[in-house]
Amino acid sequence: MARAFTPKVITANDLLEGDVIYFTADDSWTRDLAQAELITDEADAQLRLLEAEKQNIRIVGAYLADAKAGPNGPEPTHFREDFRRTGPSNYFHGKQEAEANV
Amino acid sequence: MYKYNEFDEAFLAERNAQFRAQVERRIDGSLTEDEFKPLRLMNGVYLQLHAYMLRVAVPYGTLNSAQMRTLALLAEKWDKGYGHFTTRQNIQYNWPKLRDIPDMLDALGEAGLHAIQTSGNTIRNTTADHFAGAAADELTDPRPYAELIRQWSTDHPEFQFLGRKFKIAITGSGNDRAVIKAHDVGLQVVEQDGKVGFKVVVGGGLGRTPMIGQVLREFLPQADLLPYLESVLTVYNVLGRRDNKYKARIKITVSENGIETYRAMTEEAFMAIRGQYDGTDQQQLAEIKTHFQAPEFRSGSTEAFDAAYANDPVFRAWADTNLAEHRKGDHAIVTISIKAHGQTPGDATAEQMRVMADLGEQYAYNELRISHQQNVILPHVHKNDLPAIHATLKANGLATANIGLISDIIACPGMDYCALATARSIPVAQEIATRFDELKMEHDIGHLQIKISGCINACGHHHVAHIGILGLDRAGVENYQITLGGDATETAAIGTRTGPGFAYDEIVPAVERIVEVYMAQREGAEETFLETYRRIGMEPFKAALYPEAQKKVA
Numbered sequence: 292m293a294r295a296f297t298p299k300v301i302t303a304n305d306l307l308e309g310d311v312i313y314f315t316a317d318d319s320w321t322r323d324l325a326q327a328e329l330i331t332d333e334a335d336a337q338l339r340l341l342e343a344e345k346q347n348i349r350i351v352g353a354y355l356a357d358a359k360a361g362p363n364g365p366e367p368t369h370f371r372e373d374f375r376r377t378g379p380s381n382y383f384h385g386k387q388e389a390e391a392n393v
Numbered sequence: 394m395y396k397y398n399e400f401d402e403a404f405l406a407e408r409n410a411q412f413r414a415q416v417e418r419r420i421d422g423s424l425t426e427d428e429f430k431p432l433r434l435m436n437g438v439y440l441q442l443h444a445y446m447l448r449v450a451v452p453y454g455t456l457n458s459a460q461m462r463t464l465a466l467l468a469e470k471w472d473k474g475y476g477h478f479t480t481r482q483n484i485q486y487n488w489p490k491l492r493d494i495p496d497m498l499d500a501l502g503e504a505g506l507h508a509i510q511t512s513g514n515t516i517r518n519t520t521a522d523h524f525a526g527a528a529a530d531e532l533t534d535p536r537p538y539a540e541l542i543r544q545w546s547t548d549h550p551e552f553q554f555l556g557r558k559f560k561i562a563i564t565g566s567g568n569d570r571a572v573i574k575a576h577d578v579g580l581q582v583v584e585q586d587g588k589v590g591f592k593v594v595v596g597g598g599l600g601r602t603p604m605i606g607q608v609l610r611e612f613l614p615q616a617d618l619l620p621y622l623e624s625v626l627t628v629y630n631v632l633g634r635r636d637n638k639y640k641a642r643i644k645i646t647v648s649e650n651g652i653e654t655y656r657a658m659t660e661e662a663f664m665a666i667r668g669q670y671d672g673t674d675q676q677q678l679a680e681i682k683t684h685f686q687a688p689e690f691r692s693g694s695t696e697a698f699d700a701a702y703a704n705d706p707v708f709r710a711w712a713d714t715n716l717a718e719h720r721k722g723d724h725a726i727v728t729i730s731i732k733a734h735g736q737t738p739g740d741a742t743a744e745q746m747r748v749m750a751d752l753g754e755q756y757a758y759n760e761l762r763i764s765h766q767q768n769v770i771l772p773h774v775h776k777n778d779l780p781a782i783h784a785t786l787k788a789n790g791l792a793t794a795n796i797g798l799i800s801d802i803i804a805c806p807g808m809d810y811c812a813l814a815t816a817r818s819i820p821v822a823q824e825i826a827t828r829f830d831e832l833k834m835e836h837d838i839g840h841l842q843i844k845i846s847g848c849i850n851a852c853g854h855h856h857v858a859h860i861g862i863l864g865l866d867r868a869g870v871e872n873y874q875i876t877l878g879g880d881a882t883e884t885a886a887i888g889t890r891t892g893p894g895f896a897y898d899e900i901v902p903a904v905e906r907i908v909e910v911y912m913a914q915r916e917g918a919e920e921t922f923l924e925t926y927r928r929i930g931m932e933p934f935k936a937a938l939y940p941e942a943q944k945k946v947a
Binding site for chain 2: 306307308310311347348352368369370371375378379384385386
């Protein structure tokens with residue numbers, strides 16, 4: 292029996308800033324995972340990844356990352372993606388600091 | 394120290410201009426990422442987990458105060474106000490923007506610094522004993538040879554596309570502070586019949602297949618250094634495997650073919666190559682050596698030092714741990730700890746860099762060093778200046794008296810920054826250092842090196858730690874393996890794994906149990922952790938780490 296497909300988000304790094312970014316349902320990019328498109332169909336995931344990669348003049352290294360639905364939008368399922376979402380854990384800086392200063 | 398000549402300056406300016414144009418073409422879409430990536434890597438630019446990372450070489454760990462101020466400037470102007478000193482005598486900036494990097498490289502170039510060959514499958518920054526030119530136990534200063542290697546290897550056409558990266562380390566002392574046996578090539582300056590030459594060690598390395606290097610040549614005359622190195626590299630370039638990147642290091646080549654075969658092929662290549670060297674390299678070496686003359690050491694009494702040592706216990710504790718013996722009796726080598734308890738090992742703020750630069754200028758003949766242990770060194774300091782230096786360090790969070798102790802931890806960036814990491818390293822180091830500071834035990838424990846890597850590539854040198862910690866991903870959870878008995882010195886050894894790994898919240902208590910065994914078993918405070926381990930073996934530590942397993946066996 293084929294394994295059930297794990298939902299995905301498309302993530303990459305911003306070309307100029309290097310920041311972690313996520314692909315949205317309207318083909319734009321966000322720095323907030325909660326606003327990313329959660330893709331629940333395997334074939335759709337591959338097609339959406341191709342769409343995202345078309346924007347390679349703005350982004351670097353797009354890939355599909357496992358995610359799950361949360362109350363406020365997609366959430367990471369693995370600690371690596373959680374660190375990418377929040378920023379380094381050794382100091383309060385990076386994305387955490389930027390968001391706190393908004 | 395070496396100062397760029399007109400050729401060097403022009404070369405670097407041209408190289409930076411090329412890269413600036415490449416960045417512009419990537420931004421305007423003329424270059425794809427596949428085309429751009431090898432170009433940025435040739436200039437030390439990585440894309441890591443959260444941002445770009447720029448890795449800057451500090452050749453053989455030596456820099457002057459102006460260069461340290463430039464490093465501070467980069468941190469402040471184009472990054473988040475700090476830089477990270479690494480185990481390869483480099484500094485990394487974790488948050489540069491792509492468009493700013495050409496400006497950063499230009500600023501470095503103006504200070505006589507660069508990021509060339511700090512990445513890619515080429516000869517990387519040649520590292521050296523951080524006490525070079527100052528240590529009491531040194532035969533001769535190895536840095537002129539390191540500079541010669543740098544000039545020879547920079548943009549060397551045959552060695553720009555090796556099977557994998559290639560690391561060379563050099564020491565001028567019998568006491569190895571450069572970990573030469575864990576490098577692709579390790580060079581130790583030795584003397585034979587009154588002549589200076591090198592013992593050549595090859596095939597060392599850590600990573601997924603850790604190996605201690607083997608002696609290729611007991612004595613290589615100094616004049617033959619470059620043709621012999623070229624021969625070693627040529628054989629590696631021809632014989633080294635390219636079918637599997639994990640087997641593409643010289644350690645595998647030497648291991649699979651045997652040291653005798655490697656030696657025979659190197660000697661054969663050497664016979665062919667040696668004649669192509671017409672002595673220009675020796676002229677160049679002679680010129681380089683003029684830049685490494687010892688400063689005019691001042692003389693004078695050490696009364697102020699003696700008084701502070703006798704009367705100030707805080708100063709005395711710092712002096713006991715952070716000073717090393719200088720070749721001139723009234724001087725000392727100062728190691729500045731950039732590992733205050735709970736801080737990220739190797740991180741220094743721009744302000745701290747400037748403080749250290751000022752101290753270097755005022756008290757250390759305008760010279761500083763970066764150690765592979767992620768600390769900063771003032772190599773030549775008159776002892777009477779030590780109380781003033783200590784006071785300044787104290788005022789700037791740089792006076793932690795922990796060199797060589799349990800909180801002087803080497804830690805790679807791990808998953809907090811590195812795209813290759815499988816677990817975090819830095820928070821583990823922070824928590825161990827904080828815990829043993831709370832316990833007020835570290836001075837009682839004495840010399841003990843903990844080294845932590847966040848993945849199998851072993852940038853944290855965990856294999857050669859007394860207590861090594863390797864972070865891995867086990868079914869989506871951080872897990873930490875422990876090794877004991879590693880040694881990074883002239884008696885180098887690869888540590889032995891204790892057994893199953895520990896969860897993130899179990900690793901600090903596990904280290905505590907290891908230390909408790911040592912404290913209970915040691916034959917007096919003079920017996921170091923490593924000596925105790927070598928005497929009693931692994932079993933008592935295993936019993937403390939895995940009590941449940943012991944019960945089952947019983």
